[in-house]
Amino acid sequence: MKVLFVCSGGLSSGIILQTLQEEATKQGVQMKIKSVGTEQFETEILNGWDIAMVAPQVRHRYQQFKAAADLVQVPCEIIPLQAYSPLGGSMLLETIKRCLGID
Amino acid sequence: MEKWTYWLEHKLASPMTKLSEQRHLRAIRDGVISALPFIIIGSFFLILAFPPVPEQTWIAQWAQQHRSEILIPYRLTMFIMSLYISCGIGYHLAKSYRLHPLAGAQLAIAGLLLTIVPTIINGNTFVLPMVNLGGHGLFVAILVSIIAVEILRICQTHRLTITMPKQVPTSVARSFEALIPVAILIGLMTLFTVILKLDLHAIVSYAVTPFVRAGDSLLGVLVPVFLITFFWSFGIHGVSVVGTIVRPVWEVYLAKNAEAVAAGHPIPYISPETFYQWFIWIGGSGATIGLAFAMLFCAKSKVSKTLGRTTIIPSLFNINEPIIFGAPIVLNPILIIPFIICPILTATLSYIVTYIGWVHPTYIMVPWTLPAPIGAYLATGGDWRAIILVLTNILISFLIYLPFFKMHDRKLHRLEKNNQTNF
Structure with a gap:
């Protein structure tokens, strides 16, 4: 699955991505992930993603992200606070799976 | 405790975050941010011009002798940051209205430039004083950029545009579409700056001075x-x-x-x-x-x-x-x-x-x-x-x-x- 992350500058979500990638490898889940800053989101979302995950600290901009994602029919969800942590890899993976309807 | 945090988050924090997502404020934010690379690189030349080394060293001597030349890149970037920022605000505001962003950026620049009266030197050389394109002009730049894009938007929603037949290429049609908003903006700004001889920068600067002072207090x-x-x-x-x-x-x-x-x-x-x-x-x-x-x-x-x-x-x-x-x-x-x-x-x-x-x-x-x-x-x-x-x-x-x-x-x-x- 292809997951796009958006946070303020694309840096902090980059760190969270490493944790997610490790968890995915551990569980044997094939994943392509990328993190972008709020500026690049609207262009990047056009490049064929399965789901867009919004970092909790920019959740006040969720409506804009969702509007952009809706245009290309990509689901867009806010990451729960507890999952956005270097220790939240498995919770984050669970959240993504649930949002995509995969067990 | 939970009720209290709920109240803080939903009654206090969330209206403020909503305010920060207001369309014009968002455009100002993105416009200012878009100019930061020019400010960062431009300000670098200040370090070159005033190197942090003892005055006797050759580097300091060299910098002192060539200071005004070293500062030229700074003068044309950070020193006139409002020009870059108005371009960014015009672009982002137009984009948020789903108008043509380039038209918004150009209108904003025109609006800002028309707040400044060129000086005439030797009878036929026109010189644009730069200071109002810099930090001093930032508030005017914000105001004028917003007015410029609003004019564009009003013209579009009321169909006050010259529409070309479908056979005309898009880029040509666009330039005709912008004619009326550009005419209104230039007319308005000329009225202020040239006919009424209003110095918008002085007026706005007078109005914001108390806030600017207060913001620098402890x-x-x-x-x-x-x-x-x-x-x-x-x-x-x-x-x-x-x-x-x-x-x-x-x-x-x-x-x-x-x-x-x-x-x-x-x-x-x-x-x-x-x-x-x-x-x-x-x-x-x-x-x-x-x-x-x-x-x-x-x-x-x-x-x-x-x-x-x-x-x-x-x-x-x-x-x-x-x-x-x-x-x-x-x-x-x-x-x-x-x-x-x-x-x-x-x-x-x-x-x-x-x-x-x-x-x-x-x-x-x-x-x-x-x-x-x-x-x-x-x-x-x-x-x-x-x-x-x-x-x-x-x-x-x-x-x-x-x-x-x-x-x-x-x-x-x-x-x-x-x-x-x-x-």
């Missing part, structure tokens, strides 16, 4: 500092919310400080954004560098030890979301206390130290991901005392976070012992 620093950590306490990007409203003023301070240095005058303002970045937000918002060290060296619980190891490197580069959400600080009544108190203390100390002249005010913008001692040294134009202030603030941060971290860590440790954790 209270003017502490209020945004508190609000930023307050928003982060709920896990909302505080600088992104507060900066949307305050950043234009921060940029004016930076621009005027840089202008003063380039002109050889004393530096007027204490608190451009660079002041917050390098002296207060060490390790990220909330000055969490001390917490990162506390985790690294004083943790008992496994969770904290792991976090300390993973968050220290990002912390050195001022990225602290892993700590804010990992520790967590968010919605954690114990760690929120130092998270709010520590920046208030370091801000007060840094303000006083800068005020009495022990450390140069900042006037150079460098990327925010540099480690704080380096960033502070460069931002102050090479003042070694800035490094001492940063190190002092790091120590303060460590001492304030430590007792609260220990309390928090003991709780985690106990939980781990009882095997009740899910980690």
